[in-house]
Amino acid sequence: MNSETDISKKYWKPKSKWWFAAAVLSIAAAAAVNALVPDVQTVNTSYYRIVLAAFIAALLALWTTPVLARKLRHKLYHYSQFIAAAGLLLAVLDLLTTKSDILKLPFFPGPAQIIEVLFTERNTLFICTVYSLRLFFAGLACGVVLGIATGVMIGWNRQWNYWLFPVLKVVGVIPPVAWIPIALAVFPTSFYAGIFLLVLTSWFSIAFMVATGIESTPKAYFEVSRTLGANDRFLLFHVAIPNAVPSIFTGIATSAGMCFMTLVIIEMIGAKAGLGWYINWAKAWASYDKVYASIVIMGVAFCIILGVINVFRNYFLRWQKGTVR
Amino acid sequence: MIEIRNVSRIYYDTAGLPVEALQAVSLEIREGEFLSLIGPSGCGKTTLLRLIAGLDLPRSGELFIEGRAIEKPSHERGYVFQQAALFPWKTVEENIAIGLKARHIYKEKKGLVPEYIHLVGLDGFSKSYPHELSGGMMQRVAIARALINKPKVLLLDEPLGALDAFTRIELQDTIRRIRRETGTTIVLVTHDVDEAIYLSDRIAIMTARPGKINEIIKVEINSERDRNRDDFIGLRRRALEKLHLAGVVYANVQGGGEAI
Numbered sequence: 372m373n374s375e376t377d378i379s380k381k382y383w384k385p386k387s388k389w390w391f392a393a394a395v396l397s398i399a400a401a402a403a404v405n406a407l408v409p410d411v412q413t414v415n416t417s418y419y420r421i422v423l424a425a426f427i428a429a430l431l432a433l434w435t436t437p438v439l440a441r442k443l444r445h446k447l448y449h450y451s452q453f454i455a456a457a458g459l460l461l462a463v464l465d466l467l468t469t470k471s472d473i474l475k476l477p478f479f480p481g482p483a484q485i486i487e488v489l490f491t492e493r494n495t496l497f498i499c500t501v502y503s504l505r506l507f508f509a510g511l512a513c514g515v516v517l518g519i520a521t522g523v524m525i526g527w528n529r530q531w532n533y534w535l536f537p538v539l540k541v542v543g544v545i546p547p548v549a550w551i552p553i554a555l556a557v558f559p560t561s562f563y564a565g566i567f568l569l570v571l572t573s574w575f576s577i578a579f580m581v582a583t584g585i586e587s588t589p590k591a592y593f594e595v596s597r598t599l600g601a602n603d604r605f606l607l608f609h610v611a612i613p614n615a616v617p618s619i620f621t622g623i624a625t626s627a628g629m630c631f632m633t634l635v636i637i638e639m640i641g642a643k644a645g646l647g648w649y650i651n652w653a654k655a656w657a658s659y660d661k662v663y664a665s666i667v668i669m670g671v672a673f674c675i676i677l678g679v680i681n682v683f684r685n686y687f688l689r690w691q692k693g694t695v696r
Numbered sequence: 697m698i699e700i701r702n703v704s705r706i707y708y709d710t711a712g713l714p715v716e717a718l719q720a721v722s723l724e725i726r727e728g729e730f731l732s733l734i735g736p737s738g739c740g741k742t743t744l745l746r747l748i749a750g751l752d753l754p755r756s757g758e759l760f761i762e763g764r765a766i767e768k769p770s771h772e773r774g775y776v777f778q779q780a781a782l783f784p785w786k787t788v789e790e791n792i793a794i795g796l797k798a799r800h801i802y803k804e805k806k807g808l809v810p811e812y813i814h815l816v817g818l819d820g821f822s823k824s825y826p827h828e829l830s831g832g833m834m835q836r837v838a839i840a841r842a843l844i845n846k847p848k849v850l851l852l853d854e855p856l857g858a859l860d861a862f863t864r865i866e867l868q869d870t871i872r873r874i875r876r877e878t879g880t881t882i883v884l885v886t887h888d889v890d891e892a893i894y895l896s897d898r899i900a901i902m903t904a905r906p907g908k909i910n911e912i913i914k915v916e917i918n919s920e921r922d923r924n925r926d927d928f929i930g931l932r933r934r935a936l937e938k939l940h941l942a943g944v945v946y947a948n949v950q951g952g953g954e955a956i
Contacts, residue, residue: 591781594751595838599845600771601798609797613785690785690825 383452385445391434394451397458398427404462404470405483411472412481418490419483423461430454480660488664495649500668502644503634506562507676510569511630515623518574522581522622526615527607536582543575547629548636561642565634572633573626580622584615617691620684627680631673646672697881698725698748698849703757705743717743719906720757725849725883730875732884732892732899734935740907741885745851748883749775761848771795774842778854780834782826788837789813789822795845812840815877817870832863836870843874849881856891868894889935893928894921901938911938 384390402423405416433447461482467473468481480488489496524531525539547568554564588611596610638647646665653661700723706714718740725731733741746752747759750769759766761773769775782791789809796802796809813822816836826834835855842850852871856864868891875882875895886892892899899913913935917927 589781591777591779592783594769595775595777595781595841596794596798597769598749598751598771598773598775598851599795599798599841601794605798609794610783613783616785690787691827692825 382445382449385448387448387451390451390455391430391448394454394458395427395430397455397462398423398430399458401458401461401465402427405465408466408470410469412469412476412484414469414481414484415487416469416483419486422486477657477659480663484660485663485667488658488660489667492661492664496646496664496668499644499646499649499665500672502642503638503646504672506565506638506642506645507569507630507634510566510634511573511623511627513566514570514573514626514630515577517570518577518622518626519581519619521574522578522615522619523585523607523612525578526582526585527611532582535578539575539578542571543579547571547633551637551640555641561637564641565637568633568637569630572630573623576626576629577619577622580618580625581615584618585611587618588614616687620680620688624677624680624684627676628673631669631676635669697727697762698883699758699760700724700744700748701758701760703744703747703754703759705740705747705752705755707743716906718747718754719908721908723900723909723912725881728879728881729897730882730884730895732886732896733902734886734889734892734899735902735907735910735939736887736904738907739902739904741902742853743907744902745775745853745883745885748849749773749851751775771799771845772848773851774845774847774849775851776835776838776842776853776855778857780826780831780838780855782834782837782841784826786825787822788818788824788826788829791826791837792840792844794841799845808844812844815843815874816840830863831859832867835859835867839871839874843878843880847880849883852882852884854885854887856888857886864888864891871895889932889939890923893917893931893935894923899935901935913938 379385402420405420405423410416430447434444464482468476468479469483470481474481521535521539525535526532550568550571551564554567555561558564558567592610592614593606596606601609634645635647635650638645639651642648646669650662650665653659653665700721703718703721704716705718707717709715721740721744723744733744735741743752747754748766750766750773753767766773783794786794792812793802793806793809796805810822813819816839818833818836818840821829821833826837829837838855839850839852856867859867871882872895874880882895884892884895893915896915899915901910901913902908903910913931915931917931922928
């Protein structure tokens with residue numbers, strides 16, 4: 372397969388300049404709507420306009436940079452249709468809210484108002500994000516370590532399999548959030564309670580995936596290794612565990628999603644910091660613009676988290692390049 | 697060098713009934729020789745090879761290598777499977793180095809890796825991953841991986857069975873060259889009569905149910921072996937006759953005569 376067809380398989384319309392032009396124009400239209408149509412609600416729209424202008428500038432800068440790699444330009448074109456649609460959506464939302472009050476406050480703030488909150492509340496939001504991410508990574512990391520360790524034991528050793536697998540099956544199906552009352556009562560702070568619940572969320576699904584990966588090692592791999600002089604230790608660390616790495620990453624990616632859900636629920640119920648707590652607090656003040664701002668941050672944060680996991684995955688599974696993932 | 701004495705092995709089929717995979721097989725494999733085990737599927741040729749490797753144990757009888765009983769797999773008996781069974785997460789050179797790593801002599805001996813890559817004709821592919829290789833190249837890696845341990849015997853379990861005809865002929869020549877260059881004792885399991893004659897010093901013809909060695913044919917062609925010369929064709933006819941007498945049907949093989 373040559374690289375040309377490769378690119379058009381990976382990206383949607385990687386060479387279409389027109390869609391890129393449409394994307395830029397659409398964002399510009401959203402900015403124009405905001406600048407030209409008079410406001411009905413009282414909103415400081417300058418942040419929104421600055422963001423849109425900066426976004427257009429970034430698009431054009433990326434496009435005109437001569438050093439820009441071809442691949443990156445294909446990617447830019449790939450996302451053009453999405454950006455164009457987003458621009459139109461923003462313009463429509465803006466017209467329905469800030470510009471006309473058809474969708475009422477406080478439940479439906481306009482895009483300009485949400486952006487405004489993101490700026491004016493940036494210190495609180497930043498701290499909340501840091502708290503959430505700290506809890507998330509601490510919990511997930513513990514879950515991954517425990518999950519890999521138990522998964523290896525279950526997949527490799529029959530005695531451990533006998534004792535741990537039934538426990539895994541029973542405890543694994545209980546929704547982790549069911550433990551919230553117990554966790555909050557037993558642990559000294561809500562941070563530790565949170566870690567406990569995130570560990571519960573990730574441990575079992577990762578352990579299960581790791582065990583499956585280890586058990587699925589082809590018999591021939593073990594046999595060939597033994598005729599090459601390998602002992603049991605070698606079979607475990609150089610054959611079975613490497614064979615389980617793809618499943619380990621599947622386990623980490625799925626449990627990251629579940630952990631994020633658990634995280635927000637714990638924060639909304641028991642914590643005194645974090646994005647989940649912020650949502651609850653803003654709701655109490657009927658500041659729905661802040662709720663939306665927090666939700667936007669969650670979306671962006673989780674995309675970045677998945678991206679980071681993917682970078683690791685691509686590195687460890689580089690031997691799979693070109694084959695089915 | 698390898699002595700097989702009265703070896704039997706039974707397996708149980710899906711209905712739970714015992715099937716004699718090998719019945720009282722005795723065989724001696726000499727130092728430096730190339731011996732082929734040939735026969736229909738189910739005749740126990742792979743079973744016998746696995747017993748020599750120590751991957752399975754016989755129900756009765758004994759196997760010895762240089763006078764020592766064979767009880768478990770060892771790096772002195774290298775094994776190549778029909779499916780190369782390369783580790784997909786390791787590059788060509790890493791796959792070939794597994795034996796050195798497993799035996800904790802990689803640091804001293806890593807200079808051997810490029811040597812063996814060269815021996816099997818894979819120069820320039822040392823950094824490739826298995827999925828980037830063709831079937832024939834994978835088998836070359838598998839052979840190099842077994843040979844780097846300098847085994848006393850190399851056991852080949854239909855290594856060319858899954859390859860196309862051209863690749864097979866090419867690899868047969870490679871195996872001949874490797875044998876000439878290294879002098880390794882080789883035992884090959886195959887169901888290809890021509891392949892057996894082309895490569896072997898002796899051919900053990902096996903029959904099924906119960907699996908046993910029916911006859912051993914000596915291949916006494918010393919010059920370059922030509923598949924179309926009279927001595928080759930004669931041997932082929934003889935081997936096929938033996939297989940026919942043993943109740944094996946080989947249809948459409950030139951010089952093979954009618955199936956019984």
